[in-house]
Amino acid sequence: MLATGDLFVSEEGARQRLAERADLVDMEGYAVASAALAAGLPVRLVKHVSDEAGEGAGQTWQQSVDACARELAHWVREHLG
Secondary structure, eight states: OEEEOSSOOOSHHHHHHHHTTOSEEESSHHHHHHHHHHHTOOOOOOOOOOOOOSTTHHHHHHHHHHHHHHHHHHHHHHHTO
């Protein structure tokens, strides 16, 4: 299950509450999908987990953003190239 929200999850209690209901949380995907639906356009979202949420999320994200970009670029070459 994918949840959506407009806040960066960095508090452990919030992370635990979300984990009871969803496997992942995405901040941008819902807005993109909703806008595409409203415009009658097809959309495919390809995401990569950039952080683990919880108290260390900000640091984890900063350290992993380059690796995430490389993984997504590889996926694009393999599937869309």
